[in-house]
Amino acid sequence: MFSSDSDQLGRCNSNHVVEPKFSDTVDQEQNNVSKIIELRSVYKKYGKIKQEVVVLQNINLNIYTGEIVALVGPSGSGKSTLLNLIGGLDQPDSGDVIVDGRNLGGLNDNELSVFRNQTIGFVFQFFYLQPYLTAQENVEIPLVFRGESRAVRSQKARRVLEQVGLSARISYLPNQLSGGQVQRVAIARALVNSPKIILADEPTGNLDMNTGTEIINLLKQINANLHTTMVIVTHDLNVAKHAHRVIEISDGKIV
Numbered sequence: 001m002f003s004s005d006s007d008q009l010g011r012c013n014s015n016h017v018v019e020p021k022f023s024d025t026v027d028q029e030q031n032n033v034s035k036i037i038e039l040r041s042v043y044k045k046y047g048k049i050k051q052e053v054v055v056l057q058n059i060n061l062n063i064y065t066g067e068i069v070a071l072v073g074p075s076g077s078g079k080s081t082l083l084n085l086i087g088g089l090d091q092p093d094s095g096d097v098i099v100d101g102r103n104l105g106g107l108n109d110n111e112l113s114v115f116r117n118q119t120i121g122f123v124f125q126f127f128y129l130q131p132y133l134t135a136q137e138n139v140e141i142p143l144v145f146r147g148e149s150r151a152v153r154s155q156k157a158r159r160v161l162e163q164v165g166l167s168a169r170i171s172y173l174p175n176q177l178s179g180g181q182v183q184r185v186a187i188a189r190a191l192v193n194s195p196k197i198i199l200a201d202e203p204t205g206n207l208d209m210n211t212g213t214e215i216i217n218l219l220k221q222i223n224a225n226l227h228t229t230m231v232i233v234t235h236d237l238n239v240a241k242h243a244h245r246v247i248e249i250s251d252g253k254i255v
């Protein structure tokens, strides 16, 4: 169904642990590939007893540093829920979510906020920029949380806006930018803390095909330059075909 343009990491669907095909552990070590995301027997349900809906069932998944993984599946299959668990925005009912060496189940709310700020960059379909802040001010938000000085914030925000090709737009408000430019600002904001992982939920869902292709090319370029691991939820085959690996989810299970 989907093709992959990288054979290095390969694609593997299984009912057990889902991970790339490496010939053996030695190969993994030689390639300097390390596991950055691990889900073990993860279950998630919503609703009260009797009206309970099991949204994720026995998810076992390994993702390695530097991979671009596309997460695909029908509406309601549990993709966003899975992404939220990896990003520490939600907790499983049982099982372990281990990200960058930390078992998220063992972190309190404050520690989870720090984890998100330092390790994860989030990109969403609806961008979620602050409408009254300029592009640069929006990108500075995660740095404000970190307590960075005004000068450092400005310098870092300008640098990532340059990386996404928006140097000429730093003082624009979101409603003065095109959809693709707004998503670039959102990607710059996700990048500003140099996260190891970018989690993107339908990053091209609100964009036309050409602009969507520009955004996926930008994400690929970031992955190639910075080795940032990416998990991208998408309905868009045009996006999924660029991933190193496609993981399909249906009714809360990896298929």
Ligand SMILES: Nc1ncnc2c1ncn2[C@@H]1O[C@H](COP(=O)(O)OP(=O)(O)OP(=O)(O)O)[C@@H](O)[C@H]1O
Pocket: 046, 047, 055, 073, 074, 075, 076, 077, 078, 079, 080, 081, 082
């Ligand atoms: N906070 C919540 N309370 C109750 N049910 C929820 C909640 N969040 C999600 N669900 C349910 O969990 C299921 C999976 O939702 P999820 O958002 O993960 O799907 P998805 O695969 O991302 O779908 P889409 O492609 O439409 O975004 C859905 O049936 C949804 O109704």
Ligand SMILES: [Mg+2]
Pocket: 079, 080, 081, 201
């Ligand atoms: Mg969703």
